[in-house]
Amino acid sequence: HTFFSNMKPSFQDIKLAANGGIPVQTFLQSCKAVVSIFDKLSSTAFAPVKMDISGNIRKINEKYKTNPSAFSTLQAIVLYEKSVGQSQLSNSATQALLWLKRALHFIKEFLGELVSGEQDLTKAATKAYERSLKPYHGWVVRGVFSLAAKAAPYREEFLKHLAASRMDQENPDFETLIIQDMDECSSALEVLISILSDFYISEDLDSQEQV
Numbered sequence: 001h002t003f004f005s006n007m008k009p010s011f012q013d014i015k016l017a018a019n020g021g022i023p024v025q026t027f028l029q030s031c032k033a034v035v036s037i038f039d040k041l042s043s044t045a046f047a048p049v050k051m052d053i054s055g056n057i058r059k060i061n062e063k064y065k066t067n068p069s070a071f072s073t074l075q076a077i078v079l080y081e082k083s084v085g086q087s088q089l090s091n092s093a094t095q096a097l098l099w100l101k102r103a104l105h106f107i108k109e110f111l112g113e114l115v116s117g118e119q120d121l122t123k124a125a126t127k128a129y130e131r132s133l134k135p136y137h138g139w140v141v142r143g144v145f146s147l148a149a150k151a152a153p154y155r156e157e158f159l160k161h162l163a164a165s166r167m168d169q170e171n172p173d174f175e176t177l178i179i180q181d182m183d184e185c186s187s188a189l190e191v192l193i194s195i196l197s198d199f200y201i202s203e204d205l206d207s208q209e210q211v
């Protein structure tokens with residue numbers, strides 16, 4: 001077992017509505033499960049990232065709780081905020097989901113690099129960053145990222161932290177198994193990210209603004 005096969009629920013468990021609607025609760029619970037990866041990696045360097053992602057989960061959940069029956073899907077929340085002119089507010093669920101989607105995109109690309117066999121985690125993170133978050137970051141945050149990426153551990157060390165137990169860690173097939181799990185997680189993420197990206201573009205809610 002690995003961190004990924006232990007995720008309850010995992011992104012693979014999300015059952016889309018017929019119209020592609022993403023159920024809010026399972027989605028947010030899967031995001032919470034993925035955030036716990038930062039506790040495994042312990043490093044305090046991840047504290048701001050963890051705060052940002054958890055903050056976005058909380059913002060979406062708070063909006064959801066104001067009307068659970070109307071807000072069963074992420075898209076329903078975003079369309080509601082658009083209809084009442086709240087989409088552009090910095091504390092809106094719309095902005096929270098936009099940034100949460102970008103963070104998930106980074107994670108998806110990073111896992112994809114490991115699955116493709118990239119041995120150097122600094123390179124894996126840098127390539128993932130270029131394809132996901134970098135366009136939305138100004139030079140200050142880009143600098144912070146590049147420092148963090150340089151502190152990345154060795155691949156083997158990183159994978160070891162993601163074993164569910166010492167026994168799993170010592171399983172000779174552990175690397176094959178964790179790569180399989182990462183591949184599944186990354187494919188499930190890809191579906192969700194692509195639905196959300198298309199949705200933001202079609203509703204004209206995507207933004208090129210940098211922080």
Ligand code: 6S8
Nearest residue numbers: 048049052090095096099103106125144145148149152211
């Ligand atoms: C905008 C923005 N959010 C926020 O300003 C920035 C927060 C911190 C960014 C730190 C950048 C450094 C990243 C280091 C990562 C290191 C990785 C790799 C190292 C190998 C938004 O905030 C709010 O969210 C929104 O609510 C709203 O208020 O309208 C809006 C204003 O502002 C971001 O840029 C989101 C940042 C998400 C980063 C996700 C990174 C995930 C990292 C790792 C996960 C996978 C494990 C990798 C392990 C690597 C091995 C060590």
